[in-house]
Amino acid sequence: MANWGHGMNKQRSIEIVVGAFMAAGLVALFFLAMRVSNLSAAGDGSGYALTARFANVGSLKARAPVTMAGVRVGRVEDVRFDKATYEAVVTMRIDPAVDSIPDDTFANIFTAGLLGEQYVGLEAGGSEEYLKEGDEIQHTQSALVLEQMIGQFLFSKAEEGGK
Amino acid sequence: MVLDALSRLGRVGIDALASLGRAHLLVARMVAGSSEVVRRPGLLVAQVYNVGVLSVLIVVVSGLFVGMVLGLQGYYVLSQFGAEESLGVMVAASLVRELGPVVTALLVAGRAGSALTAEIGLMKATEQLSGLEMMAVDPVRRILTPRLWGGVIAMPLLAAMFSAVGVVGGYFVGVGLLGVDDGAFWSQMQSKLDFDEDLVNGVIKSLVFGVVVIWIALFQGHDATPTSEGVSRATTRAVVHSALAVLGLDFVLTALMFGD
Numbered sequence: 074m075a076n077w078g079h080g081m082n083k084q085r086s087i088e089i090v091v092g093a094f095m096a097a098g099l100v101a102l103f104f105l106a107m108r109v110s111n112l113s114a115a116g117d118g119s120g121y122a123l124t125a126r127f128a129n130v131g132s133l134k135a136r137a138p139v140t141m142a143g144v145r146v147g148r149v150e151d152v153r154f155d156k157a158t159y160e161a162v163v164t165m166r167i168d169p170a171v172d173s174i175p176d177d178t179f180a181n182i183f184t185a186g187l188l189g190e191q192y193v194g195l196e197a198g199g200s201e202e203y204l205k206e207g208d209e210i211q212h213t214q215s216a217l218v219l220e221q222m223i224g225q226f227l228f229s230k231a232e233e234g235g236k
Numbered sequence: 237m238v239l240d241a242l243s244r245l246g247r248v249g250i251d252a253l254a255s256l257g258r259a260h261l262l263v264a265r266m267v268a269g270s271s272e273v274v275r276r277p278g279l280l281v282a283q284v285y286n287v288g289v290l291s292v293l294i295v296v297v298s299g300l301f302v303g304m305v306l307g308l309q310g311y312y313v314l315s316q317f318g319a320e321e322s323l324g325v326m327v328a329a330s331l332v333r334e335l336g337p338v339v340t341a342l343l344v345a346g347r348a349g350s351a352l353t354a355e356i357g358l359m360k361a362t363e364q365l366s367g368l369e370m371m372a373v374d375p376v377r378r379i380l381t382p383r384l385w386g387g388v389i390a391m392p393l394l395a396a397m398f399s400a401v402g403v404v405g406g407y408f409v410g411v412g413l414l415g416v417d418d419g420a421f422w423s424q425m426q427s428k429l430d431f432d433e434d435l436v437n438g439v440i441k442s443l444v445f446g447v448v449v450i451w452i453a454l455f456q457g458h459d460a461t462p463t464s465e466g467v468s469r470a471t472t473r474a475v476v477h478s479a480l481a482v483l484g485l486d487f488v489l490t491a492l493m494f495g496d
């Protein structure tokens with residue numbers, strides 16, 4: 074150990090170094106929380122909830138972004154299966170600042186890039202009535218499932234060939 | 237002959253179980269004596285210094301190099317898929333979830349754990365522990381408890397430093413040397429890493445590793461044969477057992493945390 078002098082002086086030096094160590098550790102944790110993880114962008118569960126029903130959500134998962142015009146306005150909170158209607162019920166939490174989403178808004182499930190994650194894209198309608206906490210978005214379009222698209226493409230090609 | 241072999245096997249089993257039992261009794265006594273830490277915070281500060289501050293250099297330097305290597309390796313793999321922008325996610329996720337807690341625990345086991353074992357073992361060999369007992373001072377409370385708590389406090393802070401420095405190292409290599417886009421590096425990292433899922437779980441891991449590494453080191457020292465050979469064997473055992481315990485527990489914790 075380094076030479077710390079004597080008595081109180083030594084104890085005090087150790088306390089100062091330990092204080093600096095703990096401060097550095099907390100700064101590192103803070104850096105990880107704010108800069109590396111999504112804490113700064115996560116939202117704290119505030120905002121209002123909207124639901125939407127989809128025939129197929131693809132691989133949409135909780136915490137996926139909800140965007141309008143490409144800007145994130147909320148997050149998917151929950152994806153459930155409704156056993157009565159055989160549909161997927163997606164619950165989204167929208168930022169409280171975005172409080173003017175028309176009630177005839179269209180909800181799509183898009184894919185970011187060819188292999189990217191799936192997200193919910195909202196397209197504003199023209200209504201004067203705005204959606205509130207707990208409302209359901211009526212107009213939805215399911216996720217595009219690549220296998221289905223390829224299947225449909227092949228099927229239509231085969232039909233063309235048959236004529 | 238057969239009976240001899242059987243009795244040897246039995247003795248090994250009984251010894252292993254007995255030492256496991258002594259280890260648990262010891263940790264129970266250490267935790268039960270935790271009030272000592274509140275009453276004499278100076279003891280705790282000194283141990284945070286011993287375990288934490290003295291390990292900062294090795295942890296920070298290792299973290300920097302591990303992050304830089306992750307940056308290099310990750311870039312070569314990801315560029316094959318044209319996904320260089322995900323480098324930040326890869327570096328940060330590997331560090332925060334796994335390498336930060338695990339490598340820090342291994343480094344602390346080597347840097348501080350072995351020193352603790354040797355210290356306690358020598359205290360026992362030179363009858364300082366019995367001396368304390370003669371003066372009606374409980375050596376477990378006075379000597380071991382502050383060391384355990386010091387390690388538990390220091391470990392997550394060290395792991396956070398390791399990960400933070402590692403991310404900066406990965407950034408340095410990825411963005412600085414290999415030309416990954418600066419904005420994409422950070423924004424993808426932030427959108428993919430979750431505070432609760434990744435960061436909190438990483439901190440929980442390093443808390444568990446802190447308890448286990450320091451516990452094993454203290455137990456091996458306390459349980460050492462009070463000779464120079466005994467202390468040296470105990471030191472080796474402390475490092476080997478902590479490394480195995482950390483890696484084994486890491487698997488269990490990962491399966492529990494990220495299993496679904």
